[in-house]
Amino acid sequence: xxxxxxxLWVLYRIWFYILVALxxxxxxxxxxxxxxxxxWYPYFFKLARFWAKFILIGMGFNYKIVKxxxxxxxxxYMFIANHTSMTDIMLMxxxxxxxxxxxxxxxxxxxxxxxxxxxxxxxxxxxxxxKSRQAVFLRAQRRLKQGLSICIFPEGGVPKxxxxxxxxxxxxxxxxINHQIPVVPITFYDNKKRFSYTFFSxxxxxxxxxxxxxxxxxxxxxxxxxxxxxxxxxxxLDELTKSLQK
Numbered sequence: 001x002x003x004x005x006x007x008l009w010v011l012y013r014i015w016f017y018i019l020v021a022l023x024x025x026x027x028x029x030x031x032x033x034x035x036x037x038x039x040w041y042p043y044f045f046k047l048a049r050f051w052a053k054f055i056l057i058g059m060g061f062n063y064k065i066v067k068x069x070x071x072x073x074x075x076x077y078m079f080i081a082n083h084t085s086m087t088d089i090m091l092m093x094x095x096x097x098x099x100x101x102x103x104x105x106x107x108x109x110x111x112x113x114x115x116x117x118x119x120x121x122x123x124x125x126x127x128x129x130x131k132s133r134q135a136v137f138l139r140a141q142r143r144l145k146q147g148l149s150i151c152i153f154p155e156g157g158v159p160k161x162x163x164x165x166x167x168x169x170x171x172x173x174x175x176x177i178n179h180q181i182p183v184v185p186i187t188f189y190d191n192k193k194r195f196s197y198t199f200f201s202x203x204x205x206x207x208x209x210x211x212x213x214x215x216x217x218x219x220x221x222x223x224x225x226x227x228x229x230x231x232x233x234x235x236x237l238d239e240l241t242k243s244l245q246k
Contacts, residue, residue, distance in 0.1 A: 062207065105126075158197055185232050
């Protein structure tokens with residue numbers, strides 16, 4: 001059985017990268033035009049959502065989004081989720097219609113094609129540099145003033161395979177408090193099973209996300225950052241734990 005599985009897993013990985021690259025190549029003129037000015041970012045975001053749906057459907061992922069509360073299209077938010085897979089970016093894009101900007105690690109900017117647009121549209125951070133982390137706050141502030149939202153995976157990276165949910169970094173919550181925008185916790189249930197960073201793994205199937213009730217930051221201060229961090233992590237951890245018990 002393994003003799004059959006391993007070649008299929010290799011083909012499955014290759015197919016994923018084909019699906020990532022193909023829309024970028026076909027839509028390159030439109031994507032490139034949409035990033036020429038920051039105020040055109042919402043148009044880029046719509047194209048990015050199409051790109052994400054194309055990949056998820058092409059991989060055979062039957063995605064479903066459950067919403068306890070609906071984001072207001074005229075407001076800004078801090079979207080956060082657990083991080084387990086390369087498909088987290090795609091599922092986040094299809095889960096949320098409000099145009100948002102990812103805060104992500106600068107290493108992804110080195111990827112062919114994807115990296116070209118990634119470094120021009122996302123807020124890149126070098127987690128080993130205090131100066132870089134400070135610059136994130138300034139760039140995020142500018143984006144929020146433009147009416148956009150921010151998305152951060154607060155674990156700061158993908159945890160080891162056996163870790164259900166790593167500890168959260170404070171950056172997302174400090175930003176949310178400083179700008180008095182709601183934190184929106186989102187749980188990704190199946191991404192690790194569908195397409196994790198373990199090479200010989202993955203399969204088509206269900207991919208579910210849940211947008212939880214928003215956490216308000218009105219009247220919160222910087223010293224409340226840790227408490228908000230803990231509260232948001234508990235929501236996602238409880239949901240992941242309950243899903244294993246079903």
